[in-house]
Amino acid sequence: MNGAESLVRTLADSGVQVCFSNPGTSEMHFVAALDKVEGMRAVLALFEGVVTGAADGYGRMSGKPAATLLHLGPGLANGLANLHNARRASTPIVNIVGDHATYHGQYDAPLTSDIVGFARPVSSWVHCSQSAELVGADAARAVQAARGAPGQIATLILPADTAWNEARGSAAPLPVPAPSPVEDRAVERAASAVRGGQGAAILVRGQALQARGLMAAAKVAAATGCRVMCDTFAPRLDRGAGLPVVERIPYFAEQIVEFLKDVDRLVLVGAKPPVAFFAYPDKPSWCLPEGCQIHYLAHDHEDGVGALEALAEAVGGSAARPVLAALVRPPAPSGKFNAYTVGQAIAGLLPEGAILSDDGATSSGGVMAATAGCPPHSHLALTGGAIGQGLPLAVGAAVARPESKVVCLTGDGSGLYTLQALWTMARERLDVATVVFANRSYKILNVELGRVGAEGGPKALAMLDLSNPDMDWTKLAEGLGVEASRAETLEQFTAQFADAMQRPGPRLIEAII
Numbered sequence: 445m446n447g448a449e450s451l452v453r454t455l456a457d458s459g460v461q462v463c464f465s466n467p468g469t470s471e472m473h474f475v476a477a478l479d480k481v482e483g484m485r486a487v488l489a490l491f492e493g494v495v496t497g498a499a500d501g502y503g504r505m506s507g508k509p510a511a512t513l514l515h516l517g518p519g520l521a522n523g524l525a526n527l528h529n530a531r532r533a534s535t536p537i538v539n540i541v542g543d544h545a546t547y548h549g550q551y552d553a554p555l556t557s558d559i560v561g562f563a564r565p566v567s568s569w570v571h572c573s574q575s576a577e578l579v580g581a582d583a584a585r586a587v588q589a590a591r592g593a594p595g596q597i598a599t600l601i602l603p604a605d606t607a608w609n610e611a612r613g614s615a616a617p618l619p620v621p622a623p624s625p626v627e628d629r630a631v632e633r634a635a636s637a638v639r640g641g642q643g644a645a646i647l648v649r650g651q652a653l654q655a656r657g658l659m660a661a662a663k664v665a666a667a668t669g670c671r672v673m674c675d676t677f678a679p680r681l682d683r684g685a686g687l688p689v690v691e692r693i694p695y696f697a698e699q700i701v702e703f704l705k706d707v708d709r710l711v712l713v714g715a716k717p718p719v720a721f722f723a724y725p726d727k728p729s730w731c732l733p734e735g736c737q738i739h740y741l742a743h744d745h746e747d748g749v750g751a752l753e754a755l756a757e758a759v760g761g762s763a764a765r766p767v768l769a770a771l772v773r774p775p776a777p778s779g780k781f782n783a784y785t786v787g788q789a790i791a792g793l794l795p796e797g798a799i800l801s802d803d804g805a806t807s808s809g810g811v812m813a814a815t816a817g818c819p820p821h822s823h824l825a826l827t828g829g830a831i832g833q834g835l836p837l838a839v840g841a842a843v844a845r846p847e848s849k850v851v852c853l854t855g856d857g858s859g860l861y862t863l864q865a866l867w868t869m870a871r872e873r874l875d876v877a878t879v880v881f882a883n884r885s886y887k888i889l890n891v892e893l894g895r896v897g898a899e900g901g902p903k904a905l906a907m908l909d910l911s912n913p914d915m916d917w918t919k920l921a922e923g924l925g926v927e928a929s930r931a932e933t934l935e936q937f938t939a940q941f942a943d944a945m946q947r948p949g950p951r952l953i954e955a956i957i
């Protein structure tokens with residue numbers, strides 16, 4: 445067994461079952477090992493931003509790390525934006541980067557670069573294997589690091605000779621540390637903050653935004669009258685009929701300030717205090733009202749679900765009946781064809797268990813509003829603001845959850861960063877329906893231009909315009925192997941989306957809004 449086989453064997457034994465990869469010469473032994481070791485699904489992506497975004501989507505939906513396989517510093521660098529998003533999502537990922545053989549580095553061959561330097565800002569753990577004999581143990585440690593709460597990016601750099609030299613065998617999986625339980629004191633402090641309801645809010649993030657945590661938070665709300673909120677860009681929010689309703693913090697600073705104006709006690713569960721996404725002249729960055737008390741019930745490495753259940757008990761809410769969202773689908777929309785009516789059409793048809801991968805910028809608000817009462821589903825948001833996440837995330841979510849319909853919402857600008865994801869959807873026959881909101885514009889930036897106080901002349905406005913030429917997403921998708929259609933009216937969109945919901949497999953609808 446060589447080092448690469450020892451690595452793949454150890455990963456598979458440690459529960460890493462999928463590798464999203466874009467390999468090069470230095471990773472050929474890893475690629476060869478995929479045929480020698482059973483238990484690792486290998487998924488090829490044609491750009492590293494798709495590799496890393498897919499690993500993020502997989503981790504968010506499965507709770508387990510996928511591996512990546514990237515080609516030296518440049519391959520890693522191409523994947524950095526979506527690793528940044530994944531770090532912001534606290535997604536577990538074993539990020540494997542091939543390198544030159546240990547003795548080759550001294551010659552400064554063309555692909556030589558500071559891989560550790562590229563990896564450090566997005567990784568919680570970085571290690572470069574020193575010999576084939578150590579690769580297995582290094583891989584086991586990488587998985588352990590990735591699975592450390594709340595979920596980390598562990599980058600393992602694999603020099604080519606550590607892959608091809610003889611190894612001693614694979615390494616046994618290491619124990620996965622559970623999230624730390626919160627102290628009673630933290631629960632008591634949070635309990636006294638939420639008692640009395642009025643003015644109190646709980647801001648929840650992480651695993652606690654899935655059914656069990658949401659139920660506990662809703663019981664606290666039912667017992668005390670406090671509000672329950674989540675960030676605008678929560679990594680994963682399970683929502684819909686039968687689940688507790690969570691108030692989503694709005695996007696713009698002044699909206700957040702208005703939204704939080706009555707909050708004087710904020711309890712944080714795996715979340716940070718809400719701040720504005722950007723600074724604007726004359727607008728606040730810090731959005732909590734002056735004097736608002738902040739109580740950390742659970743930090744992100746702690747057990748937020750357990751903490752909320754303890755809080756529910758402390759406030760006498762264990763037996764309380766939480767308020768749950770009713771099953772309400774909007775009526776079939778009519779009138780103008782825009783992001784809101786498209787959202788209503790989607791909400792009329794979204795199946796139970798669906799996953800919304802949302803990179804829809806100005807267009808996804810309508811979908812979010814309309815789908816609140818749909819059958820239960822998961823929403824995956826753009827956690828780090830680096831657009832080009834939605835399509836890759838959909839790939840990973842579909843690999844993690846083959847039984848679910850994934851609906852990818854993307855702007856025509858955002859989608860173009862990583863449209864190679866469509867080819868992977870076609871090759872892997874993933875059940876993803878992509879809706880491209882084709883407004884032929886970086887619309888959000890047209891809004892931001894005025895908000896930051898800049899004046900746009902024709903050159904500036906041309907930088908925010910995606911027409912001239914108009915892109916054709918149906919041709920792009922078909923060229924990458926994905927069935928596609930264009931909708932220019934609400935009736936066309938509804939019929940095409942209904943068809944996409946009925947038939948499995950990748951599909952793209954270009955909505956000309």
Ligand SMILES: Cc1ncc(C[n+]2csc(CCOP(=O)(O)OP(=O)(O)O)c2C)c(N)n1
Nearest residue numbers: 805806830831855856857858885886887888
């Ligand atoms: C990696 C990265 N590059 C650039 C930006 C800046 N940016 C933010 S939104 C946006 C345009 C989004 O356009 P589109 O997806 O078409 O959505 P729309 O604004 O039209 O709703 C850009 C370029 C970013 N956030 N991330």
